[in-house]
Amino acid sequence: MSDKILEVDNLSVEFATYGGDVKAVRGVSFHVNRGETLAIVGESGCGKSVTVQAIMGIIPMPPGKITGGTAKLNGKNILGLPAKEANLFRGVEIGMIFQDPMTSLNPTMTIGDQISETLMVHRGMSYKDASAMAVQLLDKTKIAEAAKRAKQYPFEFSGGMLQRAMIAQSLACNPAVLMADEPTTALDVTIQAQILELMAELQRTENMSIILITHDLAVVARMADRVAVMYAGQIIESGSVDDIFYRSSHPYTLGLKEAMPSNKDNRDKKLSPILGSPPDLFHPPAGCGYYARCPYAMKVCEHNQPAEYLLAGDTAHQSRCWLQHEGAPANEHLYQAGADHAD
Amino acid sequence: MLIETKDLKKHFHIGRNQTLHAVDGISLQIEENEILGLVGESGSGKSTFGKALIGLHPRTAGTTTYNGELLPAKFTAADHLKYSKELQMIFQDPYSSLNPRMTVLDIVGEGLLIQGQTKRSDVKDQVALWLEKVGLNADHMSRYPHEFSGGQRQRIGIARAMIIQPRFVVCDEPISALDVSVQAQVVNLLEQLKQDLGLTLLFIAHDLSMVRYVSDRMAVMYLGSLVESGPSDDVFFNPQHPYTQLLIEANPEPDPETERNHKYVPIVGEITSPINLGPGCRFADRCPKVMSQCRSVTPKTTVVAPNHTVNCHLFE
Numbered sequence: 001m002s003d004k005i006l007e008v009d010n011l012s013v014e015f016a017t018y019g020g021d022v023k024a025v026r027g028v029s030f031h032v033n034r035g036e037t038l039a040i041v042g043e044s045g046c047g048k049s050v051t052v053q054a055i056m057g058i059i060p061m062p063p064g065k066i067t068g069g070t071a072k073l074n075g076k077n078i079l080g081l082p083a084k085e086a087n088l089f090r091g092v093e094i095g096m097i098f099q100d101p102m103t104s105l106n107p108t109m110t111i112g113d114q115i116s117e118t119l120m121v122h123r124g125m126s127y128k129d130a131s132a133m134a135v136q137l138l139d140k141t142k143i144a145e146a147a148k149r150a151k152q153y154p155f156e157f158s159g160g161m162l163q164r165a166m167i168a169q170s171l172a173c174n175p176a177v178l179m180a181d182e183p184t185t186a187l188d189v190t191i192q193a194q195i196l197e198l199m200a201e202l203q204r205t206e207n208m209s210i211i212l213i214t215h216d217l218a219v220v221a222r223m224a225d226r227v228a229v230m231y232a233g234q235i236i237e238s239g240s241v242d243d244i245f246y247r248s249s250h251p252y253t254l255g256l257k258e259a260m261p262s263n264k265d266n267r268d269k270k271l272s273p274i275l276g277s278p279p280d281l282f283h284p285p286a287g288c289g290y291y292a293r294c295p296y297a298m299k300v301c302e303h304n305q306p307a308e309y310l311l312a313g314d315t316a317h318q319s320r321c322w323l324q325h326e327g328a329p330a331n332e333h334l335y336q337a338g339a340d341h342a343d
Numbered sequence: 344m345l346i347e348t349k350d351l352k353k354h355f356h357i358g359r360n361q362t363l364h365a366v367d368g369i370s371l372q373i374e375e376n377e378i379l380g381l382v383g384e385s386g387s388g389k390s391t392f393g394k395a396l397i398g399l400h401p402r403t404a405g406t407t408t409y410n411g412e413l414l415p416a417k418f419t420a421a422d423h424l425k426y427s428k429e430l431q432m433i434f435q436d437p438y439s440s441l442n443p444r445m446t447v448l449d450i451v452g453e454g455l456l457i458q459g460q461t462k463r464s465d466v467k468d469q470v471a472l473w474l475e476k477v478g479l480n481a482d483h484m485s486r487y488p489h490e491f492s493g494g495q496r497q498r499i500g501i502a503r504a505m506i507i508q509p510r511f512v513v514c515d516e517p518i519s520a521l522d523v524s525v526q527a528q529v530v531n532l533l534e535q536l537k538q539d540l541g542l543t544l545l546f547i548a549h550d551l552s553m554v555r556y557v558s559d560r561m562a563v564m565y566l567g568s569l570v571e572s573g574p575s576d577d578v579f580f581n582p583q584h585p586y587t588q589l590l591i592e593a594n595p596e597p598d599p600e601t602e603r604n605h606k607y608v609p610i611v612g613e614i615t616s617p618i619n620l621g622p623g624c625r626f627a628d629r630c631p632k633v634m635s636q637c638r639s640v641t642p643k644t645t646v647v648a649p650n651h652t653v654n655c656h657l658f659e
């Protein structure tokens with residue numbers, strides 16, 4: 001499965017504002033293999049959406065600016081291409097779905113026409129063929145009475161149905177990669193279960209890779225093969241889903257896990273919030289971004305950027321934390337590469 | 344028992360002889376000093392129920408008893424003044440529920456001034472005290488809402504509700520707009536206030552794991568009606584109503600091992616329209632165990648275990 005379809009290297013994005021440049025993404029590297037799901041997890045403002053928007057070329061420039069890095073789709077760099085060239089892969093090789101389907105679809109066009117438009121632009125189909133194909137796509141995403149639904153407008157759809165329609169649209173050109181930016185955040189848990197099931201099924205049948213952006217660790221546990229945890233514009237830990245959940249090696253990952261209730265715990269167990277707030281990205285800290293909130297912070301963390309430590313080669317479990325340095329003290333709460341693990 | 348509703352209904356007339364049955368006959372009791380969690384999908388009428396309970400919506404039918412006293416169906420200005428001392432609300436959206444042109448001092452202190460029992464000079468001290476209690480700083484008083492993050496705003500909303508020292512607070516999705524790390528802060532704060540002040544809370548949310556964790560008892564709503572209620576762990580781990588079972592089944596757990604072994608059987612379809620509903624079980628259209636009577640007879644409340652009730656024909 002080590003067939004890398006998308007490889008992002010050292011991506012940096014800034015936004016020019018009146019207050020100065022916001023360094024929203026600061027050197028992010030990751031890859032996605034064919035047919036797998038990579039989850040990018042983090043809280044609001046950590047740069048997870050900006051990362052995928054930069055890859056898709058949908059960041060408004062200015063004020064946005066890609067200040068460095070590459071994103072290779074099948075070995076070819078797609079970062080910062082002019083619109084004309086970007087349209088050759090955008091919506092064709094990479095599809096995208098958004099958090100809020102209501103505002104992402106055109107309210108003045110029927111659902112069927114919006115899907116046909118994709119087919120006509122990218123595949124040069126006639127309106128008639130495209131319309132027929134749109135109905136098939138709606139059918140594929142399990143929308144009942146697809147032919148009738150295709151003639152309706154977005155306001156006639158519920159949130160879950162709109163998300164299905166958006167998935168249908170993103171599948172129009174059989175993309176190799178589907179980027180899903182918080183696809184179920186606006187939906188109820190029962191509808192979330194339906195949409196996640198649909199995505200998993202389509203992934204199996206189409207052999208698609210999925211990049212799933214979310215803040216919900218339960219959704220990550222359900223969907224992801226690999227996970228990248230972002231904080232203050234950087235990936236602070238990445239690895240297989242089991243690495244992240246069972247061998248958390250960064251204090252922030254641990255903090256996120258302990259702030260959420262688990263159904264297995266007794267109700268008397270107190271949740272541990274992460275105190276403080278993320279750093280100011282106008283002036284990102286010289287050291288670790290999590291320093292001010294970290295319960296295990298050391299002197300070295302304040303002014304020195306931790307390196308990315310490789311903890312286990314087979315699953316590429318990496319952690320950007322000084323506690324993974326060979327000279328760091330042992331920490332009973334964190335997984336440390338140097339430590340002796342009985343399991 | 345602090346609050347009891349009997350067959351509470353709130354209908355909205357939406358023109359063309361159409362009636363939206365937002366809350367359609369809910370009977371529920373809330374004990375003193377407990378947290379009752381109210382869950383259900385969007386459109387199930389949770390927020391409308393919470394608002395109708397404390398007089399922010401006039402009732403269409405049914406009764407609400409607070410502390411042994413029957414609340415008026417439609418609150419007058421005098422009723423609002425009288426009951427807002429004891430009944431308060433924390434709103435879902437910390438952005439739209441704070442007036443952007445008022446300072447934090449004015450927002451939090453307004454209730455005290457309206458109640459008229461606090462001298463203007465004392466209001467400042469009270470506001471400072473409550474800002475500290477919810478984890479903000481007394482220096483924040485002269486600032487405006489836009490200067491705060493979502494979590495901080497939610498805490499301003501909490502301070503505004505709590506400064507009156509109410510007995511009962513409706514918390515309408517107080518954490519859904521917040522980041523995971525901040526949710527825990529707000530939940531712990533509510534828990535603490537419940538213990539310190541003997542508060543009673545109605546905690547409305549759609550995050551099942553969080554509701555189970557926060558509340559003593561849990562009530563599940565579907566399309567304006569109550570389907571199940573009972574002690575949180577009973578409802579969560581031993582759900583009886585087919586809807587509750589499917590709802591809890593759909594709730595993912597933040598644990599990859601559990602999720603790998605979890606076979607999902609999603610509920611088919613979506614919540615039906617609450618307009619011009621006839622009698623019968625509201626879940627009948629989507630229920631895998633539907634029987635013929637479900638479509639014509641509204642199920643009664645059946646006690647299945649101590650404090651655990653279900654509204655379903657399967658148990659009658």
